Amino acid sequence: MKIKDLFIEKYSLPLAIKEGFDSLDSGICYFYLNGNVKLCNRKMNALYRLMCNENLQNFFDLQNQLASYKGKRLGNIFEFPDGKAYQYSYRLITTSEKETYQEVVMSDVSQLHQKQKQLQSQMVLLKQMQKQIEELSDNILELTVQKEILDLKNRLHDQMNMGVSAIKQLIKQDNISFDDDEAIIQLKRAISILKKEIEYPQDDLAQFIKDASVSKVDVIMTGEMIEDERYKSLLINLFRESCVNGANHGDASKLNIDIANDEKDYIITISNNGSQPEGKVVPKGGLLSLQKQFIKRNGKLEILDKPHFMLVGKLPIREERL
Numbered sequence: 001m002k003i004k005d006l007f008i009e010k011y012s013l014p015l016a017i018k019e020g021f022d023s024l025d026s027g028i029c030y031f032y033l034n035g036n037v038k039l040c041n042r043k044m045n046a047l048y049r050l051m052c053n054e055n056l057q058n059f060f061d062l063q064n065q066l067a068s069y070k071g072k073r074l075g076n077i078f079e080f081p082d083g084k085a086y087q088y089s090y091r092l093i094t095t096s097e098k099e100t101y102q103e104v105v106m107s108d109v110s111q112l113h114q115k116q117k118q119l120q121s122q123m124v125l126l127k128q129m130q131k132q133i134e135e136l137s138d139n140i141l142e143l144t145v146q147k148e149i150l151d152l153k154n155r156l157h158d159q160m161n162m163g164v165s166a167i168k169q170l171i172k173q174d175n176i177s178f179d180d181d182e183a184i185i186q187l188k189r190a191i192s193i194l195k196k197e198i199e200y201p202q203d204d205l206a207q208f209i210k211d212a213s214v215s216k217v218d219v220i221m222t223g224e225m226i227e228d229e230r231y232k233s234l235l236i237n238l239f240r241e242s243c244v245n246g247a248n249h250g251d252a253s254k255l256n257i258d259i260a261n262d263e264k265d266y267i268i269t270i271s272n273n274g275s276q277p278e279g280k281v282v283p284k285g286g287l288l289s290l291q292k293q294f295i296k297r298n299g300k301l302e303i304l305d306k307p308h309f310m311l312v313g314k315l316p317i318r319e320e321r322l
Helices: 003-022 042-052 059-067 110-172 178-199 205-214 232-250 285-296
Strands: 027-031 037-040 077-079 085-094 100-108 218-222 254-261 265-272 300-304 310-316
Touching: 027 042, 042 059, 042 100, 059 100, 205 218, 205 232, 232 254, 232 265, 232 285, 232 310, 285 300, 285 310
Parallel strands: 218 254
Antiparallel strands: 027 037, 027 100, 077 085, 085 100, 254 265, 265 310, 300 310
């Protein structure tokens, strides 16, 4: 065999391996245990030059550059000025000759990292959409409550019309009967409520009790009203919903509200003296919206049918801290 052929046979395979090693998109370097470079491909040298404009000579120099990296990084993923992202990994390897080296790999994860960033952007948009949906839910609840208040006031105006009709009859008569007198009292009460209506906000307990009385529902409350500003409007909305549902579906004339606490939660129990619903009550409309509002405030609102129909709500006394 010629000397030239021996040279090609001896050196062509290692050269081919080195050429393939240098053509990798990921940076790879092997270090002796003392930190000196054993074998390093072109990509690793290029990445190191992007960090400090020098050639890679030592494992500990690489560690210092990564630890003080000024560019963007997420954990062990580094974004380089060339726009690509590389994931750092390290391990010890032992050869068949029982020699141990330190292996450092900077894997090109640019596409995966870009998709991760897109996912994070989408998560931000989803959170914004969730907030908008929650605001829309609040608006729907408010519209529901306003409709129910309007229904109550329509009854009030109906009673006023009855009072006006009674007065017209009085004008035509010479004497006033007891029934006529009651009609006048009812009219005066309705007019008085209308005059004072503007003085009470819609989350005022006194205003709710007045509106309920117009609908011939007596409110019987035990315990003290929760004055926590986080919950006042929500509770009045719950009371109104319970009043309207009790009067419309069960011909209730009394609404029982009990407010207590167990040092952890406020506990609100609501029942009425109306007829019991047939079958299981499935929340919808205003009641369903109220359940969502309770959950949003880290509480819950349950519908119980035993021993009789009632609503039981819980709201945390203290705000949860993250």
